[in-house]
Amino acid sequence: MHLQVSNVCKSFGHGRASKLVLDHVSFDLHSGEFLALVGRSGSGKSTVMRLIAGLDHPSSGSICLDGQPVVGPGSDRGMVFQKYSLYPWLTAAQNVAFGMELQGRSRSEVRERTGYFLEVVGLADAARRLPRELSGGMQQRIAIARALAADPKLLLLDEPFGALDIQIRESMQEFLHQLWQRTGLTALLITHDLEEALLLANRVHILAPNPGRIVRSVDVQLDRSAMPDVRLSPEFLAMREDLAKGLRALEPALPS
Amino acid sequence: MTTVELRRLLSQPWVLGLMGILGVLIVWFLSTASGAVDKLFLPSPLAVWQAGQTQWSSGILLKDALASIQRVFLGFALSAGVALPVGIAMGTNPVICRLLEPLIGLIRYMPAPAFIPLLIIYFGLEELPKVLLIFIGTVFFNTLMIMDAVKFVPRELVETALTLGGKGFPILTRVVAPFIAPQVLDTYRINMASAWNLVIVAELVAATEGLGKRISLAQRFLRTDEIFVGLIAIGLIGLAIDLGFRLLMRRACSWAN
Numbered sequence: 027m028h029l030q031v032s033n034v035c036k037s038f039g040h041g042r043a044s045k046l047v048l049d050h051v052s053f054d055l056h057s058g059e060f061l062a063l064v065g066r067s068g069s070g071k072s073t074v075m076r077l078i079a080g081l082d083h084p085s086s087g088s089i090c091l092d093g094q095p096v097v098g099p100g101s102d103r104g105m106v107f108q109k110y111s112l113y114p115w116l117t118a119a120q121n122v123a124f125g126m127e128l129q130g131r132s133r134s135e136v137r138e139r140t141g142y143f144l145e146v147v148g149l150a151d152a153a154r155r156l157p158r159e160l161s162g163g164m165q166q167r168i169a170i171a172r173a174l175a176a177d178p179k180l181l182l183l184d185e186p187f188g189a190l191d192i193q194i195r196e197s198m199q200e201f202l203h204q205l206w207q208r209t210g211l212t213a214l215l216i217t218h219d220l221e222e223a224l225l226l227a228n229r230v231h232i233l234a235p236n237p238g239r240i241v242r243s244v245d246v247q248l249d250r251s252a253m254p255d256v257r258l259s260p261e262f263l264a265m266r267e268d269l270a271k272g273l274r275a276l277e278p279a280l281p282s
Numbered sequence: 283m284t285t286v287e288l289r290r291l292l293s294q295p296w297v298l299g300l301m302g303i304l305g306v307l308i309v310w311f312l313s314t315a316s317g318a319v320d321k322l323f324l325p326s327p328l329a330v331w332q333a334g335q336t337q338w339s340s341g342i343l344l345k346d347a348l349a350s351i352q353r354v355f356l357g358f359a360l361s362a363g364v365a366l367p368v369g370i371a372m373g374t375n376p377v378i379c380r381l382l383e384p385l386i387g388l389i390r391y392m393p394a395p396a397f398i399p400l401l402i403i404y405f406g407l408e409e410l411p412k413v414l415l416i417f418i419g420t421v422f423f424n425t426l427m428i429m430d431a432v433k434f435v436p437r438e439l440v441e442t443a444l445t446l447g448g449k450g451f452p453i454l455t456r457v458v459a460p461f462i463a464p465q466v467l468d469t470y471r472i473n474m475a476s477a478w479n480l481v482i483v484a485e486l487v488a489a490t491e492g493l494g495k496r497i498s499l500a501q502r503f504l505r506t507d508e509i510f511v512g513l514i515a516i517g518l519i520g521l522a523i524d525l526g527f528r529l530l531m532r533r534a535c536s537w538a539n
Contacts, residue, residue, distance in 0.1 A: 079441075079444075081441050081444065081445075099441070100447060101446055101447030103445060104445055104446065107441070107442060110436040110438040110439050110442075113460070114537050114538070115460045115461070115537040124443075124456075125443075125447060125448075128446050128447050128452055128456070129446070169442075173445075173446070176447060182445070
């Protein structure tokens with residue numbers, strides 16, 4: 027799998043009211059990589075994700091997946107949203123099965139894979155529960171299971187933990203890291219949380235706002251074997267501080 | 283009974299409602315029994331009960347009720363059946379919405395009973411004009427409310443289906459339809475009340491049977507007790523339909539409660 031985003035610009039509106047949201051954004055993503063795009067609101071990070079998902083089209087530039095230009099949404103690029111991520115009328119298992127049913131897989135295959143992916147996200151016990159009976163963290167795990175069950179080449183995560191409490195958020199980050207290591211998935215994470223990006227991704231792009239553009243890219247090579255403690259390692263803290271300084275420099279000066 | 287027990291009893295939702303109804307009945311009974319109000323204007327509860335029994339045992343009440351119910355159901359089924367696809371089309375397609383919304387917005391403000399003369403000229407005095415009156419009086423409200431329900435389907439739910447490999451029609455049946463089902467049922471429940479109003483109006487104008495017809499006949503013979511029977515029957519049937527919709531919603535859309 028090779029995702030190629032080259033010189034993508036996106037503006038909304040027409041004529042004078044037109045606003046440039048993305049300015050010549052380029053990056054690559056290969057199989058097995060975990061890439062994070064970090065930026066505050068207005069940096070166009072969600073727009074990048076929507077363009078890759080095919081839910082919107084770039085004004086100029088190109089997005090190619092394995093050499094084929096992206097023209098619309100498809101099951102090769104699974105997506106997990108922050109809000110309304112599950113169908114509230116379907117049980118957890120039915121939610122996981124949803125994509126596979128849309129794809130027209132056989133019943134026995136759907137049943138088998140649903141069980142497997144519920145197991146993968148550790149929620150086999152919750153199979154028959156409705157989303158409203160699940161915690162926010164469990165809901166997002168089901169949403170991830172549903173995306174993975176549809177067998178995407180690339181998993182797009184749009185602030186998937188943005189609405190969760192801080193403790194749950196941290197355990198979800200550890201969950202996602204383990205999932206990545208176990209399944210070898212390829213992921214693109216959108217977040218405003220620098221710590222989250224550094225913790226999970228092996229490559230981080232920093233986006234500056236107005237118009238959104240990549241101003242810095244870093245490779246992250248941390249020993250993540252002792253996951254919760256990584257957050258406190260001097261290496262991690264130094265890297266976070268360095269990037270945070272860079273992000274702060276992008277903010278307009280506060281009036282004193 | 284202790285105050286705690288009394289409070290617990292009053293906190294039951296149906297207790298106060300029942301007390302309200304009983305209160306009106308008592309005031310009604312006292313004002314007629316004391317002779318304060320002329321019996322011709324306000325018959326006693328007992329007289330109404332007897333009139334009701336007479337109409338029931340002669341079969342008139344059932345026949346009238348069935349006639350009215352049939353008109354309501356035919357007219358409303360037609361309205362619901364047309365409003366559902368049109369409302370969904372308007373909610374999902376901006377072109378269709380811009381095309382139809384001003385038109386529907388205009389016609390909606392024309393009072394349905396004002397169409398009765400036209401309907402009589404076109405279709406005579408049989409069942410069809412009455413059914414069509416109910417159709418005209420409810421279809422535009424049903425359509426606009428269903429359109430709104432469709433517009434409020436969260437974008438994420440549709441886009442998730444798209445990124446899972448879903449396309450047009452399956453998204454309509456598997457995402458949009460289940461999401462709007464509770465609002466559609468509620469829309470039907472609310473607009474059913476208008477359908478009941480309209481059937482009575484239609485029958486007051488022209489009919490051989492029906493609860494509205496019975497009321498207008500009773501007026502001609504100054505039978506206020508029979509008018510009351512008709513009014514109470516209309517109210518009770520309406521209430522039963524309303525409760526039926528609520529029950530259906532609780533059964534079919536338990537996730538939305």
